[in-house]
Amino acid sequence: MPQMTMVEALNKALFELMAEDKNVLVMGEDVGQDEGVFRVTARLLKEFGPDRCIDTPLAEAAIVGTAVGLAIRGFRPVCEMQFDGFSYQAFHHTEGHMRRFRNRTRGRYTVPMVLRMPYGGGIRAIEHHSEAPEATYAHLGGLKVVMPSGPRNARALLRAAILDPDPVVFMEPKAAYRAFREEVPDEPETLPIGKGQVAREGKDVTLITYAAMVRPTLEAAEELEDDYGIDAEVLDLLSVSPMDTDLINASIRKTGRAVVVHEAPRHCGVGGEIIARIVEDSLMYLEAPIKRVTGYDTIIPFFANERTWMPDVGKVVKAAVETVRF
Amino acid sequence: MPRAKLEVPCKLEKLSVLDPDGKVDAKLDPKLPDNDLLKLYKTMWQTRLLDERCLHMQRQGRIGTYGPCKGQEATPLGVAYTLRKDDWYVPSYRELAGCLWRGWKIGRYMLWWGGHEEGSQIEEGVNDTPLAVPIASQCQYAMGIAWASKLRGEDTVCAAFCGDGGTSQGDFHEALNFAAVYKAPMVMVVQNNGWAISLPRDKQTAAQSIAQKAVAYGIDGIQIDGNDILGVIVAAREAVAKARKGGGPTLIEAITYRMAMHTTADDPKKYRSEEEVKAWEPKDPLTRFRKYLAQTKKILTDKVEKEIETQIREEIDEGVRIYESYELDQYAMFHNMYETPTPELRRQEAELRDYLENGRPDETPTEQSPTASERV
Ligand SMILES: Cc1ncc(C[n+]2csc(CCOP(=O)(O)OP(=O)(O)O)c2C)c(N)n1
Ligand SMILES: [Mg+2]
Numbered sequence: 039m040p041q042m043t044m045v046e047a048l049n050k051a052l053f054e055l056m057a058e059d060k061n062v063l064v065m066g067e068d069v070g071q072d073e074g075v076f077r078v079t080a081r082l083l084k085e086f087g088p089d090r091c092i093d094t095p096l097a098e099a100a101i102v103g104t105a106v107g108l109a110i111r112g113f114r115p116v117c118e119m120q121f122d123g124f125s126y127q128a129f130h131h132t133e134g135h136m137r138r139f140r141n142r143t144r145g146r147y148t149v150p151m152v153l154r155m156p157y158g159g160g161i162r163a164i165e166h167h168s169e170a171p172e173a174t175y176a177h178l179g180g181l182k183v184v185m186p187s188g189p190r191n192a193r194a195l196l197r198a199a200i201l202d203p204d205p206v207v208f209m210e211p212k213a214a215y216r217a218f219r220e221e222v223p224d225e226p227e228t229l230p231i232g233k234g235q236v237a238r239e240g241k242d243v244t245l246i247t248y249a250a251m252v253r254p255t256l257e258a259a260e261e262l263e264d265d266y267g268i269d270a271e272v273l274d275l276l277s278v279s280p281m282d283t284d285l286i287n288a289s290i291r292k293t294g295r296a297v298v299v300h301e302a303p304r305h306c307g308v309g310g311e312i313i314a315r316i317v318e319d320s321l322m323y324l325e326a327p328i329k330r331v332t333g334y335d336t337i338i339p340f341f342a343n344e345r346t347w348m349p350d351v352g353k354v355v356k357a358a359v360e361t362v363r364f
Numbered sequence: 365m366p367r368a369k370l371e372v373p374c375k376l377e378k379l380s381v382l383d384p385d386g387k388v389d390a391k392l393d394p395k396l397p398d399n400d401l402l403k404l405y406k407t408m409w410q411t412r413l414l415d416e417r418c419l420h421m422q423r424q425g426r427i428g429t430y431g432p433c434k435g436q437e438a439t440p441l442g443v444a445y446t447l448r449k450d451d452w453y454v455p456s457y458r459e460l461a462g463c464l465w466r467g468w469k470i471g472r473y474m475l476w477w478g479g480h481e482e483g484s485q486i487e488e489g490v491n492d493t494p495l496a497v498p499i500a501s502q503c504q505y506a507m508g509i510a511w512a513s514k515l516r517g518e519d520t521v522c523a524a525f526c527g528d529g530g531t532s533q534g535d536f537h538e539a540l541n542f543a544a545v546y547k548a549p550m551v552m553v554v555q556n557n558g559w560a561i562s563l564p565r566d567k568q569t570a571a572q573s574i575a576q577k578a579v580a581y582g583i584d585g586i587q588i589d590g591n592d593i594l595g596v597i598v599a600a601r602e603a604v605a606k607a608r609k610g611g612g613p614t615l616i617e618a619i620t621y622r623m624a625m626h627t628t629a630d631d632p633k634k635y636r637s638e639e640e641v642k643a644w645e646p647k648d649p650l651t652r653f654r655k656y657l658a659q660t661k662k663i664l665t666d667k668v669e670k671e672i673e674t675q676i677r678e679e680i681d682e683g684v685r686i687y688e689s690y691e692l693d694q695y696a697m698f699h700n701m702y703e704t705p706t707p708e709l710r711r712q713e714a715e716l717r718d719y720l721e722n723g724r725p726d727e728t729p730t731e732q733s734p735t736a737s738e739r740v
Contacts, residue, residue, distance in 0.1 A: 071635045072562035095532035095568050096499055096560050124498060127533070162428050162479065166497045265727045305708065334712045339697040341428055342479035346694050346716070352724050359725040 039221035044214050047189035047222045048078045051196040052116065054226055056086050062200060063108065065092040066101055066118030066154075075120055076156060076215055102128035102153060106135045109149040114200055119155040122209070123166030128153075136205045137180030152199045153207045157185070158250050158301050159348055160213030162341040168212075169338060170302035172249075175207045176279040176311075182206045182231055183279040187252040189220040191229055191276060198228040206231065211250035218253075232280035236289070240271035243358050244289040246312055247299040248275040251349055255299050258354035266355075268362050278308045286312060287319045294325035295364075297357045301348050304332040326364035329357040374579040379599055380589035384647045386655025394598050398663050402672070404445060404465075404593060405657055405664065408650055410676040411437045411461040414470060417680055418477060422628045426688070427477040435591070435623035437461040438649035439555055442596025443523050443616075446604045452513075452522040453492040454506035456499070458555060458622075459525050466492055470683025471690075478687060481696055491520075500530035503539035503552065510543060510550035510613070521607045523551040523600070529560025531574050540615065544581040549607035551600065552615050555590060557622040562635035578615040590618025591649040594656075621647070694720060 042050065055062045068075055070083035070093035082091040094101050098119060105115035119125040125132070132153065139149045159168035176183045184199055184206055186192035192210065199206035237252060238259050247255045252274045262268040271289050275282060290296055296316060298309035309330045316328065331349045339347050381392045396404075415432050422430040440462030444453055453459075453466050463473065467490050476483025476495055484494035493509075496502035506524030513520040530536050531554055543550040554574050558565050571577060578585025584606075588599045596618060603614035621644040625632050632641075657664035698705065698713040705713075 067560075068562045070562075073634070075561070075629070093563055093567065096529035096563070097532045097534065099534055100532075127498065127501075164429055164477075164497060266725075304712070334697065334716070335706075335709060336697040336701055340476075340479045340481050340483070342692055343694060343697055344479075346720070347697055353719055355724050356719060363725070 039223050041219040042189045042193075042222045043216045043219055044186070044189045044192045044210065045076055045078055045216060047193035047220075048196055048210065049080050050222065051193045051200070052079065052082060053085070055197060055200050056082060056090060059114065060090070061112055062114045062116065063090050063092065064116050064118070065094055065105060067094060067096055067120050069093060069118050074118060076212070078154075078210070079118065098124050098127035099131055102136060103131040105151050106131060106139065106149055109151040109205075110139065110147045114150050114152075116152045116154060116200060119153065121163075121167045122155045122157050122169040122171055125153065125155050125171065132175070132181070132207070133178055137178050140204065141180060148203055149205045150203050151205050152196070153205065154196075155207075155209055156212045156215070157209035158211050158213060159338060159344050160250060162344065163212075165340065168341070168344065170300070170333060172209055172278050173302055173307050176308060180205070181279065182277065184208050184231055184277045185249040186210065186276065187214060187249055187274050188218070190222050191235075191274075193222050194227045194229040195231065195276065197226060198231050201228065202231060209249065213250040214253070229276065232277050232282060234273055234275040234277070234282035234285045236271065236285070237274040238270070238272040240269040240293070242269045242293055243295040243297065243362050244271045244273060244286075244293045245297050245299060245354065245358060246273045246275065246286060246289075248278060248308075249301070251299045251301055254349065254351045255354055258351045258358065261351060261355050262358055266359055266362075268358060270358055281308075281311065281315070283315045283319065286315060290316050290320045291323045294323055295361045296328045297331060297354065297361055298328065299331045299349050299354055301333050303335045304330055305335045307332055326361050329361050331357045372579055375584045376576055376579065377586045378588070379586060379595050380592050381594040381598055382592040382652060382656055384591075384652055386652055386660055388594060388656060388660060392595075392598060394594055394601070396594075396597070398661070400445070401657060401661065402663065402668070404441060405653055406672050406676060407465050408437045408441055408461060408593070408653060409672065410679065411441070411464055412650055413676060414464075414680050414683070415460065417684065418474065419624070419628065421684070422477075427474060428479050429627050429629050430477050431457050431627040432624040433458040433460050435644065435648060436555055436557055436620050438593040438653070439553065439590040439596050439618040439620055440525060441465055442593045443525075443551070443553055443600045445597055446600040447521065447523060449489075450491060451520050451604070452506070452509050454502050454509065454522060454524040455492070455495060456502060456525050456527065456530070457495045457497065458527070458557075463492070466490055468492070469686075470680060471686030474683060474687035475690060478690075480690065480692070482690070500526045500533035500535040502526065503530070503536050506552075507539040507543045507548055507550055510548040510607075511546055513549050514546065514610075519549075519608050521549045521551060521604050523553060523604070525553045525555060527560060528554060528556040528558070528565050528568055528574060529563065530554070531577065532568055540577075540581045540583070540613065543613040544583045547610065547612035549610070550613040551603045551607055552613060553600075554615070554617045555620055556617050557620045559622055559626070559636065561626045561630060564636075573617060575615060575617040581615075583613050583615060585615040585617065587617045587619065590620035591647050591652065593649060593653050620649075623648075
């Protein structure tokens with residue numbers, strides 16, 4: 039199996055699906071000639087031509103808005119937002135049409151499209167380029183919100199997202215784009231959207247996370263074992279809407295303790311929802327209050343303070359130890 | 365009369381005053397005082413040198429991703445020159461020349477590219493807004509700023525900038541439509557530099573020009589040579605005067621060229637040829653202005669040139685020193701969120717302080733705490 043970065047793995051998924059289904063279109067700013075600012079759409083223009091890999095004028099609202107119409111007519115558009123912070127420019131289409139068409143036409147029209155965006159911080163980018171808006175999208179019924187964490191699951195989930203009959207917001211953690219390689223099988227594979235994975239088994243405390251925070255959380259788990267004798271279980275949710283409630287509860291019932299880790303701000307973040315589900319279903323199994331390690335409820339700072347703002351290994355270790363020592 | 369030509373009243377012009385050889389059209393020459401010409405030259409050149417310095421510092425990791433403005437100095441500078449101090453200047457991110465003219469400090473400007481919020485803090489007494497990243501979004505608040513002048517009965521004007529790519533955004537159209545409907549004192553300047561990252565201008569709009577979009581809003585439009593500082597000043601002066609007198613907005617399309625990469629994260633070889641870039645070199649706004657001042661006006665002697673150079677290099681060095689001596693406040697993110705911080709923000713700031721000051725818990729082997737049932 040070839041070793042790939044997440045960028046290469048995502049490109050592989052796009053390439054394969056465009057080859058398999060002529061209704062799959064890729065559209066966005068600089069996705070063709072430039073092959074995407076992160077090169078996720080490499081080779082697509084060359085291989086599939088300008089009617090299927092489309093360099094659009096600079097207008098996110100038009101990209102998403104027209105993709106809704108294309109999807110109604112049977113295409114499967116995969117739209118790229120150049121950065122997370124610019125997906126807001128298309129928000130009225132995402133909210134007002136993309137997620138609603140199935141419901142409002144009582145199933146007559148569906149919108150099987152994917153809204154891809156580079157997600158989160160960690161690459162020293164300028165303002166508006168390091169946003170973590172998953173909770174905003176997860177709050178909207180009708181959308182699925184998928185958050186891969188590594189090359190292999192990114193490829194499998196993007197494939198699943200494009201094949202999905204409903205609109206999927208697909209957030210690609212920039213910090214993981216090129217940070218490491220993984221073996222990615224040649225043959226197509228998918229993962230079920232809405233199912234998470236146990237990234238590390240443990241018995242003392244459950245660390246629940248997703249996207250770029252999976253790696254530092256796993257590192258924290260190693261440190262917890264080595265330095266504190268704590269055996270942490272790590273869950274990688276892979277999707278925050280739908281959310282794998284069963285996976286979370288099964289782990290909590292085993293460990294009785296939890297820390298939620300995400301880089302998005304805390305207030306009304308996905309962590310709050312995770313904790314609510316634990317409290318609803320497994321309150322009596324809890325041995326300690328659940329902690330959150332998240333970005334703060336501020337504007338995501340300019341990059342000089344980005345690392346201070348984001349969760350890191352030490353913050354996760356601290357929260358986990360405090361939870362276990364409670 | 366069932367079918368006839370629809371007559372649309374409009375004024376659409378093209379203008380250039382100073383040609384690439386530094387020759388001026390005598391009838392159109394704005395006849396600026398020598399002192400002003402030299403000051404403009406100083407700022408234009410300083411912009412060029414500061415831009416080079418920023419590129420250099422980006423390569424050394426001393427600032428972050430940088431968006432150069434080489435070749436695009438004349439338009440923002442010319443527009444800024446026509447504004448009064450109490451007018452408003454609303455840039456996007458390639459309008460450094462005008463920012464310097466308006467009194468922005470080099471050290472602070474570098475803070476923006478260096479990853480510090482303080483880079484967006486506008487100097488006291490300067491009526492400008494910080495760099496705007498979401499393309500064309502600034503057109504909307506610029507219109508609001510212009511509108512406020514009208515509603516308050518002031519005669520101040522707001523000049524706003526965006527790129528050719530920006531003209532595809534709803535924000536651009538909506539702002540101009542509002543400005544036209546409310547006859548707001550706004551001057552909308554589009555720096556058409558031929559490219560929006562990799563997308564060439566002819567794929568951005570099917571229209572022959574960007575200036576002609578003015579017709580649809582019912583306002584005047586003008587296309588100018590954006591590398592010709594004198595032409596920019598002539599066009600901007602008229603637009604500003606008209607806005608100030610209550611005549612409403614003007615759309616100015618300045619034809620220019622981005623001589624460098626989009627940002628330091630971009631590789632222009634992927635989408636445009638070296639020849640295209642080369643072909644723009646003779647039209648450079650700085651060499652053109654220099655020729656005009658040295659050969660036509662004969663006010664830029666070697667001696668003057670040397671003096672200017674020494675001064676602008678010293679100012680840049682000083683700016684870099686100020687930037688690099690900036691002390692990072694790790695808690696800056698919590699400040700200026702609200703007039704009064706919320707209790708939750710205070711709590712989170714304390715949480716961060718505890719972590720930064722005390723680090724991880726001590727490593728004495730962890731005893732499992734009592735279970736909930738043991739505890740009761
Ligand atoms: C709303 C929004 N979408 C996308 C981007 C990413 N982006 C930054 S600059 C740029 C191209 C802008 O082109 P243009 O308006 O012509 O300005 P130029 O960079 O040429 O000065 C793009 C797509 C952005 N900053 N904002
Ligand atoms: Mg441009």
